[in-house]
Amino acid sequence: MELTPILSAALDAFYEKGFHGASVREIAHRVGxxxxxxxxxxxxxxxxxxxLTExxxxxxxTRAHAADDAGEDDPARRLxxxxxxxVLRMTDRARLAAVEGEARYLSPEAYERYRTVRKGIENLVLGIVRDGNRADAFDVEDPAETTRAILGMCQAIPRWYHTEGKLGPQAVAAKYATIASKMVGVEQH
Incomplete structure (x- = not known):
């Protein structure tokens, strides 16, 4: 996904200064x-x-649905x-993911659209966790809270991840997939 020059400049300004700290004049100046x-x-x-948030x-x-489909009928693989x-999306576009924190400044109508898509991601993971429980592949007492914990750890990535860090995107994704598997009670081999 390539950002237009205007959106790229807005992303940089919002990331560096926050929504209220960035001005339209500054964004226009950045893009020329x-x-x-x-x-x-x-x-x-x-x-x-x-x-940007949309x-x-x-x-x-979109990526999460494609990944789920690739897991076929195996809840552990799907998760x-x-x-x-x-995680790969969060590490690949950490700045863009971090700007989602500014969604609190959206109008109620725009925030509701944002929340609906976020809820779609939550519902996808919750469905996988419930499917895993039904198939006795997972051992989860509270699927909704476990889902929120899994997504919460993923959403925190933009706060600490830097491309020059010790772990690359694939390594972070593998570690987080293992952590999520342990959270739902999948035996590690």
């Missing part, structure tokens, strides 16, 4: 356009944030695949 030209493409600063969450949801896909 006038403020009216920026407003031609996005009606407001919130419009930029909406575009790109980010829809991308994660590992989905967690790996989420």
């Amino acid at each position: 356009v006038t403020v009216p030209a920026l407003y031609y493409h996005y009606e407001s600063k919130e419009g930029l944030l909406v575009a 790109l980010s969450t829809r991308d994660v949801l 590992e695949n989905v967690v790996s896909a989420i």
Whole structure:
């Protein structure tokens, strides 16, 4: 997923200064356009944030569904695949994922759209956990809380992950998939 120059500049500004700290003038300056030209493409600063959060969450949801499908009927493989896909997305585009924290500044209507997509990711993982319990592949007392714990650990990645760090994206994804498997009671071999 390639960002337009305007969205790339907005991402950098929001990441560095937060939504309220970044100005439309600064974003326009970063991309080399006038403020009216920026407003031609996005009606407001919130419009930029909406575009970034929607790109980010829809991308994660699309990747998670594809990973789930690749796991076929094996709940353990499905969970590992989905967690790996989420982690790879978080490490690949950590700055974009981090900007999702600014979603609290969205209008109620935009926030509801954002929340709906986030809920889609949660429902996907919850379905896998419940399927694993029904198949006796998992041993989870509270599927909803376990799902939130799994997703919470994945959502924290942008706070600490840096490309120059000790672990690359594949290693982080493998570790998190193992942790998620242990959380649902899958025996490790």
